Amino acid sequence: MPEPHDIRTVACIGAGVIGGGWAAHFLARGYRVRAWDPAPDAEAKLRRIVDGAWPALTELGLADGASPDNLTVLPTLAEAVDGAGFVQESAPEDLELKRALLADIDAVTPAEVIIASSTSGFPVTDMATVAANPGRLVVGHPFNPPYLIPLVEVVGGEKSEQWAVEQASAFYRHVGKSVITMDRELPGFIANRLQEALWREALHMVAEGEATVEQIDTAITDGPGLRWPVHGPCLTFHLAGGEGGMAHMLDHFGPSLEAPWTRLTAPELTSQLRDDMVSGCDEEADGRSIAELVAERDRAVIAVQRAVAEARGGARG
Template sequence: MPEPDEVTTVACIGAGVIGGGWVAHFLAKGFRVRAWDPAPDAERRLGRLVEAAWPALTELGLAEGASRDNLTVLPTLAEAVEGAEFVQESAPEDLAVKRTLLADIAAAAPEGVVIASSTSGYGMSEMQTEAATPGRLVVGHPFNPPYLIPLVEVAGGTRTEAWAVDWASRFYRQVGKTVITMDNELPGFIANRLQEALWREALHMVANGEATVEQIDTAITDGPGLRWPVHGPCLTFHLAGGEGGMAHMLDHFGPSLKAPWTRLEAPELTRRLRDDMVDGCETEAGERSIADLVAERDRAIIAVQRAVRASRETTS
């Protein structure tokens, strides 16, 4: 196995929206990409997807040697993984399909090569059951489109070896991703569970006639959504406590957790949960004071607003 920064060839198995996005990302990073998808028109669809993504990738900055000509679409899975130093699987979210496909990839891929699944919900423990070499199978969960959204959540299964999780995390960082290496398997992972909670509440409001789709979208794009790219929900509430930070926010607003605002049951605000939130915010803030964080947030929100406004003016 090469080190993550020595990889030159990757295989992408499955070339739909997510798999094709991975192909575009890897090509832009200068890799040779070997792809396979069972659909009869896979090569044509993949070519269109990469072509559509290339202007944005070019604007972001292509790696030395990056070229769409580095893509090869192979007729079989075995040929696609031949010579690959990393494999990204992006099949549909069907557990039986995932199990069989990952087993087939593990049987065909070179020994020791890490195989990552783009699954958005299944744990690796339930997907690696049929693989002969499950120790090298990990979850590498991206967000759509993978060539633009930096986050990847990495997790192993009960039969995954620690070295594979570590290698995959280092590889994704090497190719420009922001990586969350999860300590435990969690259905839906972290980001999906957060956006699912918001999505579920939105559906409730529309179903009950409490808000329109446009009102809901505006509430996020022109409200908390402007703050989240800067600090995320936890540090955002840390600032809501003023100089007292998260500790003051929880002590002051803690009782409102029981207010029937949402259809999700609030957790009990125990002393341990309170302290974990306070300690987590202090750790994330590091040496930045409340004033520093406020200034950082304000600068970023202004930049985001200007960028979104400019983008709308360009397309109008």
């Protein structure tokens, strides 16, 4: 694969909401984008997505030479990947469709070019079954909209080559993404599994008449969601343990895992799990004390509250 800084053209295969979001992101970073989608109205929809995203991308800051004019929609798949240094596939979530499409992309793309799928849940092992060269196929899972949300989860499959996983991660970082390079395949990856757990419990509460949709949304936006932009759930609970951190939190609140608060089955809090959580928080804290983390959290929550209030046209703080 070409080095990340040498790639100047990206192929976006599939021009729906996700594919269009990817195209907008790459264009804003100064790349030429060659796109293909079999739908007869694909080009018009794709250009509307890019035009709709451009004001936000302009506010974030455009790379030198960035322009929607660098988008070209081609009539065939082979023409779209011609000259591209990286391929981003964003077809609908249909396993058989993705298997066939990835095989078709593989057949017309030079062997050194990585092909990444935007799938939100399929393991690449399952998608790469008919591709002739599965070693360069990886998952590059974004979050909607890809031009605004920085996270990308990168994971290889049983036949993916390590160089492909590493180079895909490096390329995404080069184009401004926050990258999680997963150690192994996991259906739904990491973020969607966490998101799905919250979503399922929300559906349960509505179905049982335990909470309204508005109550559930407010519980997140005005509650734990305010802390998550700076500290995820693990560091959040690390601070819940006070000066004792995660170790104190688990020792003190660990028994509550057995309480039937949610419809999910809690894992057994073994000594190994406890130690893994404690050491993981220590590593993520990276030398920052509890007091320093608390100050960081407080500054971020205030900033988030003010920013959200401003975006809504109100005033807070």
